[in-house]
Amino acid sequence: GEDVEQSLFLSVREGDSSVINCTYTDSSSTYLYWYKQEPGAGLQLLTYIFSNMDMKQDQRLTVLLNKKDKHLSLRIADTQTGDSAIYFCALGPGRRALTFGSGTRLQVQP
Amino acid sequence: NAGVTQTPKFRVLKTGQSMTLLCAQDMNHEYMYWYRQDPGMGLRLIHYSVGEGTTAKGEVPDGYNVSRLKKQNFLLGLESAAPSQTSVYFCASSWTGTFQETQYFGPGTRLLVL
Numbered sequence: 254g255e256d257v258e259q260s261l262f263l264s265v266r267e268g269d270s271s272v273i274n275c276t277y278t279d280s281s282s283t284y285l286y287w288y289k290q291e292p293g294a295g296l297q298l299l300t301y302i303f304s305n306m307d308m309k310q311d312q313r314l315t316v317l318l319n320k321k322d323k324h325l326s327l328r329i330a331d332t333q334t335g336d337s338a339i340y341f342c343a344l345g346p347g348r349r350a351l352t353f354g355s356g357t358r359l360q361v362q363p
Numbered sequence: 364n365a366g367v368t369q370t371p372k373f374r375v376l377k378t379g380q381s382m383t384l385l386c387a388q389d390m391n392h393e394y395m396y397w398y399r400q401d402p403g404m405g406l407r408l409i410h411y412s413v414g415e416g417t418t419a420k421g422e423v424p425d426g427y428n429v430s431r432l433k434k435q436n437f438l439l440g441l442e443s444a445a446p447s448q449t450s451v452y453f454c455a456s457s458w459t460g461t462f463q464e465t466q467y468f469g470p471g472t473r474l475l476v477l
Contacts, residue, residue, distance in 0.1 A: 257405065288468075295367070295453055295468035296406075341405060351466065353405030 257344060257354040264360045271332045273357045275325040275342035282344040285318060286351065287327045290339045299327070299340075329359075337361045365389055367469035369454050375475045376444040384439040384472050386454030394457045395437035396421075396466065397429060399450040406453060412437055444476045 256278040265271045273287075283304050288296040302309045302316045302325075309316045315328040325342055339358050343351040370385040386395065393414050398406035408421030412431040426448060428440045437456075441448060451473050455466040 261403070293470075295470045296455075297468070298465050301465075343405075351406075353407075355403055355405045 259354040271329040273327045286343040288341040369469040373473045386437045388456040392456035396455040398453045
């Protein structure tokens, strides 16, 4: 089955850029998503990218997709303390549901 | 418009007890899902439903049953709870099951089985 891997933890200072990485094994994934989970809350869709795109920018968020290396990244510019959360990459389609990575906890230090 | 809601928010069970988790959505979505989230792991699909009256197994269905008697509700049942079912359970819904559709998540139910 699909294997999606993320690093567990990332710490940055407020105002810096954050880059969260995700690698996957199934090249047939058509849509790749980034979700944000704040403490005690459900998942919130941040952005997604089609597999035929290399980059997508949405305000402070930039998603980069390297299909050759099966690598997806999320860059958050000017990271704020409110960005502290767990970030999940997810791939679809897959059995009518998404395949999630294990999540990267982003800690933003003031 | 409340989106996706889950009841209860938190529950403690003893091994062998049963309980039902309720998920409700007011977006008229056809598809609904139940996931579990365990520490250090991503979400894993338990069961899903493609419409009222239909259910199907996901990745980790053992020990759970589901029902979709009404379009807006998706129930997850644990007939005989086990400590291995200690987890955070998330419900989600979407218009269709295709990859273009965003899944909307509820806030989660934290379950502890002693």
